[in-house]
Amino acid sequence: MALAALKTELKNFVQSMFEEGVLDSQFSQIQALQDSSNPNFVDEVITSFCSDAERIITELNRYLGYQNVDFSKLDSYVHQLKGSSSSIGAHRLKLACVNLRQASDDRNKEGCVRALNLITREYCLLRSKFQIVIQLERSIIALETNQQ
C-alpha cells in the first residue's frame, strides 16, 4: 500500500537525520504534536522556521558586512536563531549558532565570518532535508484524505 510505504520512507528519512545529528529528539516532540485535528503541524512549523531562519541569516550577513560590526546586534540575532533551532530540534544548526555567539563575544570579526559560513551551510543542508520531509508529509496527507 502506497500510504504505508510513504510513512516508512518518512520515518526512515527522519531517522537518518537523527543519526547524522542534523535533528535531535525535540523534533520528535513536534511530530508527536501532530494529529488528525492538526495534520499540517509539522509542515507549518518547518515552514515558519525556515522563513524566520532566512530572515535572521540575512540580517547576520548584513551586520557582519559593515566596517564596524555591531556585535550586540549580532548577538541578539544569533540568540534568536539559536532559540528557534533549539525549539525545532535543529541540533547541528544550534551548535553552529553557539559557535557564532562565541566569536561574537570575543569580538572576533573573522571568526564571526567563518562561523556565519558554517551556519549558512548547516542551514542549507537542513532546509533541503526539511523540504523532503514536507513533500513526504504532504503526499501522506493527500493519500489519507483521498482514502476518507
Added chain:
Amino acid sequence: MGMAAESQFHVLAVDDSIIDRKLIERLLKTSSYQVTTVDSGSKALKFLGLHEDGATNPNTSSVSPNNHQEVEVNLVITDYCMPGMTGYDLLKKIKESSSLKNIPVVIMSSENVPSRISRCLEEGAEEFFLKPVRLSDLNKLGPHMLKTKFKDHNQKREKQEEKAAFQSPKRQEQEEQHQHQQQLLQQQSNNNKRKDIEEGLSPERTRPRYSGITAAV
C-alpha cells in the same frame, strides 16, 4: 465524582518567537487549555486590561473584583528574553497590579541562569521552564490554576460566612482542611520546580531537586 462542568482554563502565552508561539499553543491545546498568544509584553498587558503605566483600562468593568479583564485569564506563560518588555518586567507589572496579581505567572527561557531563575521565583513566578518546553512541563500548570480558582471560590465563601454571627467549630475544621490542602498543592508544586539542567545532555535530562523558595500559603 466530578467537578461541576466548568469552562476550560484560559492561558495567555507571550513569546516574540513565532515558532515558540506555535509550539506553546499546540502544547497548551493538547493539554486542553484555551490559549491566546501574543508576541510582546505590552500586548499581553493590553489583553489583560492594563496599560503599561499600570493604570487599568477604563473600559473594563471594575465592579466585580474577579473580572477586571474582559476575558478571564487563568495563567500567563511568558518568554524571558523579549525585546522591549522582558518576561521579568511583565511578571513584575502583573504582580504589582491589584487586579492582576493573583494570576499565576510562569517564565520560560532558553538559558539556564540560576540567578535569573531565583530572581523570577522571588518576584512571584510559579515556575521556571527551560526551553524547549515539553508536554510534561505543562502538567505542572494545573495545580497553580486550580489553586487560584480555589482561593477565589474560598474568598467568596468566606465573605458569605462573615455574615454569620460567630465561628462554628465545624467551620474552623473546614478551614484547617482547606489550609492543609493548599499546603499539599504548594508542596507538590515546589517539588516540581525546574532546576539546573546541563546543556548538551540529551535525551535524558537530569532534574535535581531545586531547594529554595517556599511561598507562604
